[in-house]
Amino acid sequence: MDIQWYPGHMRKSRHMMRENVALVDMIIELLDARIPMSSRNPDIDELAEGRLRIAALNKADMADGAVTAEWVEFFKRLGVDAIPTDSISGMGFGEITAAAEALTSEKRRRAKARGRIFLPVRAMIVGIPNVGKSTFINKLTGRAAAVASDRPGVTRGRQWIKLREGFELLDTPGILWPNLSKDGGAQDAGLKLALTGAISDDILDTYTLGVKLIETLCVICPDSLRRRYKIEIGDAGPEEVMGLIGEARGFKLKGGVIDVNRAAVTLLDEFRAAKLGRISLETPL
């Protein structure tokens, strides 16, 4: 599967990001809890150097809870505080706030010890498109914050939202592009990003993507397909399973041929809406 990306956008976005990062003490990196590695951008380590960092494993409500717990441990070993969040319900936001609070107190204490004026702690949210940055900011600030455009060049004046005394959040998130270069297994990352909907469908062939999803689910949780579509998989290959799904849903073309393209669209939509259950596509190594 060949995935195209847009270098012009990436360059501009990276530039804006550097400017904003220079203004903050803290970076809250949003990762997709279903694919924490594939939704990371390796540039973040360099970009965030010297800053306090928290990783929010967002959309944790759609991921397998046990696997998410393994990821939290994995990140802890790397020295990164990872907190599972659901930006819609607000799950995990107490912990995020507590971590921010701890930094604020520490900075205040240090400023006092040195006889310096305490400047508010400033934080920003970063992450790849569709990981939930705007939803997260809205939930954290309790109001409709400015929505960042995934298209660069749509620059607004920076605004700081005061969340509490001594703690401010940049209202627009930093957009990171996922690493889709062909080295280091990144094509696999591209596939997972497409399956979760981080990359739009129009640059991919939906039927092929659907077949790949079946292949993946047959390995990690075939029961999710059996339960959702009430089908018997047995020894069937992924394309046959697609046919079974189409048949189960009564998707027929003229002449009674099963409409497998419609089955693929339905399967992908339902997977992305977590109707097949809470499924993690990646586990820590």
Ligand code: G4P
């Ligand atoms: P972005 O700024 O990073 O691009 O993402 P945004 O907040 O727009 O969120 C993308 C989609 O993900 C939205 O769905 C949003 O509701 C959903 N979302 C964000 N955080 C969470 C979460 O923690 N859990 C769940 N279940 N969903 C979350 P949408 O408006 O329906 O957009 P789309 O699905 O049509 O792309």
